[in-house]
Amino acid sequence: MARRLPRKDVVIVGLGWTGSILAYELSRSGLEVVALERGPWRDTASDFNIGTAADELRYAVRHDIFLRPKQETLTMRNNPSQTALPIRKWGSFLPGNGVGGAGVHWNGQTWRFLPDDFRIRSHMIERYGEAILPEGNQIQDWPVSYEDLEPHYDKFERVAGISGKAGNIKGEVQPGGNPFEGARERDYPTPPMRQGYAQELFTKAASGMGLHPFPRPSANISIAYTNPYGCSMAPCTYCGFCERFGCANYSKASPQTCVLPALVREPTFEARTECEVMHVNLSGDGKMATGVTYVDASGEEWEQPGDLVLICAYSLFNVRLLLLSGIGRPFDPATGEGVVGRNYAYQTGSGSTAFFEDAKFNPFAAAGSLGAALDDYNSDNFDHGPHGFVGGANITCAYTNGRPILYHPTPRGTPTWGSAWKKAVHDTYQRVTTVGAQGSVMSYRNNYLDLDPTYKDPLGRPLMRMTFDYQDNERKMANWMADRCDEIAKAMGAKTTQIGRLVGPWSVVPYQTTHNTGGTIMGSDPRTSVLNRYLQSWDVPNVFVTGASAFPQNAGYNPTGTVGALTYWALDAIFDYLKSPAPLVQP
Ligand SMILES: Cc1cc2nc3c(=O)[nH]c(=O)nc-3n(C[C@H](O)[C@H](O)[C@H](O)COP(=O)(O)OP(=O)(O)OC[C@H]3O[C@@H](n4cnc5c(N)ncnc54)[C@H](O)[C@@H]3O)c2cc1C
Numbered sequence: 001m002a003r004r005l006p007r008k009d010v011v012i013v014g015l016g017w018t019g020s021i022l023a024y025e026l027s028r029s030g031l032e033v034v035a036l037e038r039g040p041w042r043d044t045a046s047d048f049n050i051g052t053a054a055d056e057l058r059y060a061v062r063h064d065i066f067l068r069p070k071q072e073t074l075t076m077r078n079n080p081s082q083t084a085l086p087i088r089k090w091g092s093f094l095p096g097n098g099v100g101g102a103g104v105h106w107n108g109q110t111w112r113f114l115p116d117d118f119r120i121r122s123h124m125i126e127r128y129g130e131a132i133l134p135e136g137n138q139i140q141d142w143p144v145s146y147e148d149l150e151p152h153y154d155k156f157e158r159v160a161g162i163s164g165k166a167g168n169i170k171g172e173v174q175p176g177g178n179p180f181e182g183a184r185e186r187d188y189p190t191p192p193m194r195q196g197y198a199q200e201l202f203t204k205a206a207s208g209m210g211l212h213p214f215p216r217p218s219a220n221i222s223i224a225y226t227n228p229y230g231c232s233m234a235p236c237t238y239c240g241f242c243e244r245f246g247c248a249n250y251s252k253a254s255p256q257t258c259v260l261p262a263l264v265r266e267p268t269f270e271a272r273t274e275c276e277v278m279h280v281n282l283s284g285d286g287k288m289a290t291g292v293t294y295v296d297a298s299g300e301e302w303e304q305p306g307d308l309v310l311i312c313a314y315s316l317f318n319v320r321l322l323l324l325s326g327i328g329r330p331f332d333p334a335t336g337e338g339v340v341g342r343n344y345a346y347q348t349g350s351g352s353t354a355f356f357e358d359a360k361f362n363p364f365a366a367a368g369s370l371g372a373a374l375d376d377y378n379s380d381n382f383d384h385g386p387h388g389f390v391g392g393a394n395i396t397c398a399y400t401n402g403r404p405i406l407y408h409p410t411p412r413g414t415p416t417w418g419s420a421w422k423k424a425v426h427d428t429y430q431r432v433t434t435v436g437a438q439g440s441v442m443s444y445r446n447n448y449l450d451l452d453p454t455y456k457d458p459l460g461r462p463l464m465r466m467t468f469d470y471q472d473n474e475r476k477m478a479n480w481m482a483d484r485c486d487e488i489a490k491a492m493g494a495k496t497t498q499i500g501r502l503v504g505p506w507s508v509v510p511y512q513t514t515h516n517t518g519g520t521i522m523g524s525d526p527r528t529s530v531l532n533r534y535l536q537s538w539d540v541p542n543v544f545v546t547g548a549s550a551f552p553q554n555a556g557y558n559p560t561g562t563v564g565a566l567t568y569w570a571l572d573a574i575f576d577y578l579k580s581p582a583p584l585v586q587p
């Protein structure tokens with residue numbers, strides 16, 4: 001039996017990127033806010049100290065700060081005819097656990113989606129006709145436009161200190177930036193990172209091919225910066241210990257670097273860590289949330305009443321919490337009805353590995369977002385007519401790291417151990433780079449999330465089941481992109497190249513990206529979406545859900561820039577809701 005606690009104005013589930021931003025903004029407006037976080041408290045000074053942060057074995061190999069599968073995992077299958085089995089070791093994606101969430105160990109590649117991405121269904125039909133849309137798709141326009149989100153992208157970029165070069169300010173194309181981006185009000189808050197030799201070769205080769213390279217927007221910041229919350233950041237040292245690590249140098253934007261120092265000073269804010277929210281509690285008629293029930297580290301159950309419940313638990317766990325709480329009707333792929341779990345999507349990866357004869361790339365001088373990119377083949381920036389697929393990818397030449405344990409690229413066919421392997425690592429380490437395409441994934445009826453009928457977690461709740469595979473459209477797109485990457489790699493002067501295509505069923509084993517999207521999608525119609533355009537639940541208006549679970553499908557970019565923009569967009573709506581508590585959109 002849960003013990004009942006005093007009521008709070010706002011209960012936040014999860015203290016990662018979106019939870020910490022909402023917690024700060026709402027508590028500084030005077031509201032009583034409690035954030036419940038299933039993992040431990042984490043600070044830069046104590047947890048990511050300069051002497052211990054760069055421990056590859058502890059963090060990158062042994063996953064020290066990630067979610068442990070024994071705490072919570074998913075079952076997975078490629079299609080509905082299979083029986084799903086539990087993921088017992090995280091591989092393809094690495095969910096966060098603890099204060100800061102996945103925002104602690106992310107890379108920091110911080111993109112805005114393109115204007116066409118927000119109305120991709122209408123746009124593609126207008127330009128090419130309905131026949132271009134892939135079989136079985138459930139592609140939907142977003143209920144917000146790029147223009148709606150522009151000021152909110154700007155807000156997130158300012159809080160995170162993003163380093164980059166604008167490509168379009170107020171409609172004027174800017175030399176050196178991304179000419180395809182939507183118009184922005186002003187430039188990034190800090191200038192782009194310094195590029196390495198491989199990026200220089202990429203930029204020269206791509207420009208020579210008539211393409212439009214630019215420095216990738218980065219949350220590893222280039223110069224000292226103080227954000228609007230008064231949090232100070234230091235310039236990145238290109239140490240190459242971003243992805244899977246906390247930054248010891250206060251250079252990578254994260255909740256720890258950019259929000260928590262301000263948040264912990266707010267007297268009306270309280271954080272409770274090692275508290276796992278089990279479900280949202282509903283009123284008798286199921287129409288309002290009354291709070292949440294959680295279990296603390298000692299196994300004791302508590303009921304935390306609250307007027308407003310904000311679910312900020314990362315996209316996958318947002319979906320599970322709604323399913324466990326009975327908020328919204330679960331999606332049924334057999335009938336196409338129901339909404340929770342609908343339109344789960346991911347990201348494609350393909351490209352070319354380029355081996356040079358004489359180059360010295362120094363891959364150890366790296367950072368999670370260091371890279372030169374181009375968008376000529378993203379979204380609908382090129383003519384899709386002859387290719388027969390929807391979607392696109394950003395193409396990037398980057399070094400996230402050159403670390404000793406896991407970074408040892410060798411040519412295909414090299415033995416995986418012994419003296420021949422050692423020689424290949426020695427010969428290759430300085431002379432290899434990649435041109436990679438990170439692509440969109442559309443939404444389909446057979447890619448979805450629901451509760452597993454068999455497997456349960458330690459608290460007795462059903463695990464979430466993921467049913468996902470790449471469809472022909474994504475394979476075609478990713479493999480076409482791989483050829484574009486290879487053209488660029490050859491133009492850079494590579495002696496040999498190896499193309500990496502998207503083949504075989506999607507696998508949970510090798511790391512790909514932690515860019516899981518969909519499942520609580522936003523939309524204009526409650527029959528095909530869980531949330532309205534303000535991330536408010538259609539069914540329970542005092543519940544808002546933040547994160548990439550709101551994306552109707554995924555674009556050819558990393559998600560967090562758009563996740564941050566949507567969080568600030570929803571924040572304005574939450575203030576409106578608090579003035580007049582009611583659905584913000586009438587169905
Ligand atoms: C290795 C890696 C690299 C990445 N690189 C990039 C990148 O370069 N660019 C990019 O755009 N994105 C990147 N991402 C993704 C990025 O980290 C996420 O998009 C972002 O952190 C999402 O923010 P969020 O607030 O939705 O979730 P999170 O930041 O993950 O926060 C969610 C929090 O909720 C907590 N929680 C979950 N369930 C419960 C519960 N039931 N009760 C209590 N607490 C709960 C979790 O412990 C977590 O702390 C990367 C992710 C990883 C793992």
Ligand code: SF4
Nearest residue numbers: 236237239240242247
């Ligand atoms: S590369 Fe830069 S941002 Fe990344 S961990 Fe090192 S100092 Fe921090």
